[in-house]
Amino acid sequence: MSNGPVVEVTGLRKSYGALEALAGIDLAIEPGEVFALLGPNGAGKTTCVEILEGYRRRTGGEASVLGVDPDRGERRWRARIGIVLQTTTAFDHLTVDEVVAHVGSFYPNPLPARRVVDMVGLTEKRSSRCGSLSGGQKRRVEVALGFVGDPELIFLDEPTTGLDPGGRRQLWEVVEQFTALKKTVVLTTHYLDEAEALAGRVGVIVAGALVEVAPPRELGGRERALARVTFARRGRLAGAALPDLPGATLEGDMVTVPTGTPTAIVGLLSAWAAAHGEPELPALTVTRPSLEDIYLEMVGPAGHRDDGVPQ
Amino acid sequence: MSAAAGGTGQLPSLLQLSWGRTVVELKQFWRNPSQVFFTFLLPVLFLVIFSSVFGNEEVEGPPGEPPLNFKNYFIPGIIAAGVMSTTFANLAVSVSMEQSVGMLKRLSGTPLPREAYFIGKMGMVVAVTSIQTAIMLGVGKAFFGVELPTDAFHWAVFGWVFVLGTVSCSALGIAYTRLIPNGDAASAVVQPPYLILQFISGVFFRYAEIPGWMQAVGAVFPLKWMAQGMRYAFTPDWLGQEEYGGWDLPQVAMMLGAWSVAGFVLAVVFFRWNRGSGS
Ligand SMILES: Nc1ncnc2c1ncn2[C@@H]1O[C@H](COP(=O)(O)OP(=O)(O)OP(=O)(O)O)[C@@H](O)[C@H]1O
Ligand SMILES: [Mg+2]
Numbered sequence: 391m392s393n394g395p396v397v398e399v400t401g402l403r404k405s406y407g408a409l410e411a412l413a414g415i416d417l418a419i420e421p422g423e424v425f426a427l428l429g430p431n432g433a434g435k436t437t438c439v440e441i442l443e444g445y446r447r448r449t450g451g452e453a454s455v456l457g458v459d460p461d462r463g464e465r466r467w468r469a470r471i472g473i474v475l476q477t478t479t480a481f482d483h484l485t486v487d488e489v490v491a492h493v494g495s496f497y498p499n500p501l502p503a504r505r506v507v508d509m510v511g512l513t514e515k516r517s518s519r520c521g522s523l524s525g526g527q528k529r530r531v532e533v534a535l536g537f538v539g540d541p542e543l544i545f546l547d548e549p550t551t552g553l554d555p556g557g558r559r560q561l562w563e564v565v566e567q568f569t570a571l572k573k574t575v576v577l578t579t580h581y582l583d584e585a586e587a588l589a590g591r592v593g594v595i596v597a598g599a600l601v602e603v604a605p606p607r608e609l610g611g612r613e614r615a616l617a618r619v620t621f622a623r624r625g626r627l628a629g630a631a632l633p634d635l636p637g638a639t640l641e642g643d644m645v646t647v648p649t650g651t652p653t654a655i656v657g658l659l660s661a662w663a664a665a666h667g668e669p670e671l672p673a674l675t676v677t678r679p680s681l682e683d684i685y686l687e688m689v690g691p692a693g694h695r696d697d698g699v700p701q
Numbered sequence: 702m703s704a705a706a707g708g709t710g711q712l713p714s715l716l717q718l719s720w721g722r723t724v725v726e727l728k729q730f731w732r733n734p735s736q737v738f739f740t741f742l743l744p745v746l747f748l749v750i751f752s753s754v755f756g757n758e759e760v761e762g763p764p765g766e767p768p769l770n771f772k773n774y775f776i777p778g779i780i781a782a783g784v785m786s787t788t789f790a791n792l793a794v795s796v797s798m799e800q801s802v803g804m805l806k807r808l809s810g811t812p813l814p815r816e817a818y819f820i821g822k823m824g825m826v827v828a829v830t831s832i833q834t835a836i837m838l839g840v841g842k843a844f845f846g847v848e849l850p851t852d853a854f855h856w857a858v859f860g861w862v863f864v865l866g867t868v869s870c871s872a873l874g875i876a877y878t879r880l881i882p883n884g885d886a887a888s889a890v891v892q893p894p895y896l897i898l899q900f901i902s903g904v905f906f907r908y909a910e911i912p913g914w915m916q917a918v919g920a921v922f923p924l925k926w927m928a929q930g931m932r933y934a935f936t937p938d939w940l941g942q943e944e945y946g947g948w949d950l951p952q953v954a955m956m957l958g959a960w961s962v963a964g965f966v967l968a969v970v971f972f973r974w975n976r977g978s979g980s
Binding site for chain 1: 711712713717718721725728729732803804810812813
């Protein structure tokens with residue numbers, strides 16, 4: 391196909407009555423990319439994804455998916471995209487193999503149903519009725535239905551919600567194999583490790599606005615963020631006067647030092663401890679903020695934009 | 702996963718897809734034992750009750766004609782009502798259920814055209830109503846002495862009335878889902894028109910004996926015409942004269958044909974395909 395972006399939206403807006411669910415989103419997703427949308431409950435992720443899938447009509451702005459306006463997607467266009475919805479659909483009376491093969495039969499070049507069923511880890515359940523599956527197994531069926539048409543672009547709306555850790559890893563592998571073929575993934579998730587493991591770029595939506603788009607390791611200035619050194623003032627260190635540690639905080643006997651130079655601080659502290667006859671700093675940790683820390687700071691406690699997003 | 706996605710492969714044809722949908726619909730039907738049980742048993746139960754209550758009653762004919770066994774009067778009515786039940790009522794309920802559990806949303810996100818979904822539903826109800834009707838005819842003949850048509854022409858009329866009745870009521874059932882707010886409300890919203898029509902279309906009561914204005918209302922809808930056309934196949938001509946002022950088969954064909962076309966148009970206009978909750 392063309393070399394342009396696979397998904398391109400500008401000024402995308404959606405209102406539900408008085409509620410502005412999407413307040414002008416600009417985004418371009420390139421072929422072969424895994425793009426993750428993060429955001430608190432009700433931020434607008436599903437709304438955004440379902441507009442791109444052609445399920446919901448936008449209130450304003452422009453959208454193009456595989457070069458087509460999703461409001462006007464025809465069968466040929468549908469055949470090129472795969473969809474995993476946030477809510478799992480139960481085809482209760484069909485077996486796993488049957489439903490995967492049936493949905494595959496709608497596509498020009500489906501993958502073999504058996505292979506897709508194996509891929510999502512349902513080999514043992516292939517002959518069971520979907521109605522008898524557990525919640526996570528039903529979720530895997532839904533994921534299989536997204537992949538069976540061998541699409542160029544797949545939308546995964548919280549694909550791993552309800553999956554056990556093994557199932558999540560399995561899906562990550564499926565996604566990696568998929569993108570190795572230069573195919574594109576748009577993913578929403580609440581799991582930051584998932585976004586970190588899979589996504590080339592992460593977009594954070596808060597209250598309908600895209601507050602940042604960045605690779606996971608750069609999100610929220612994470613690379614430049616201060617590390618924290620913590621240790622306990624115990625034993626012989628209990629009464630000792632601390633060296634000069636700018637910004638250090640005390641909580642009980644725990645000391646926390648935010649720093650841009652953790653190596654130097656640890657050196658300083660170990661010399662100080664040794665001088666007081668303690669060869670080891672008790673309970674020493676050096677941490678950098680996790681993606682989760684950064685993310686939580688971005689979205690604020692209630693997930694509202696005005697609750698302190700670092701700029 | 703192949704590297705050549707969306708490359709050479711052709712989209713499957715409507716025929717292939719419709720066939721695939723029909724097979725899946727039938728599987729889903731057969732694997733739901735309570736549905737199977739009631740679909741096939743309820744009309745037979747009606748037959749048993751009517752036969753027990755009215756089994757020996759007869760309809761007086763004009764001078765010189767033998768009286769008509771009442772069973773032959775009501776069996777075409779029950780068959781017609783059975784067709785309406787498995788087509789209109791069953792489809793309206795099942796489509797709105799599929800809508801509310803998200804199955805339609807799921808299907809409409811794939812390249813499946815909505816026509817294939819419709820045709821699959823129709824294929825399923827045609828098969829099911831055929832079996833249901835065959836059971837009623839068989840049971841009626843074997844146990845209750847119902848007299849089946851004896852010549853090809855009467856069978857042929859029964860055949861086309863059956864087909865047009867099935868098609869028109871199925872299409873109307875799909876269109877009717879627009880009035881059903883959610884799956885839980887489905888049977889409550891579907892039952893009234895279906896029940897009322899049974900009373901005013903000459904299914905449970907003799908058409909000639911209900912008030913004129915009710916006849917007029919009943920005559921707007923397909924059930925009355927289906928019952929009339931089927932009754933032609935099972936009863937002598939003088940009954941048509943008494944009941945309907947003549948069989949008037951051309952009008953039966955016209956009404957059922959018109960409802961089939963109108964039903965399709967309404968189904969296409971009203972049916973909500975590919976629309977999520979937040980359209
Ligand atoms: N069909 C609808 N009608 C009215 N409001 C809606 C509709 N769908 C979503 N909303 C509202 O729009 C906002 C965004 O919802 P959306 O489902 O897009 O959130 P989300 O980011 O996917 O959340 P979650 O993480 O919980 O899945 C919410 O406030 C929600 O209540
Ligand atoms: Mg969502």
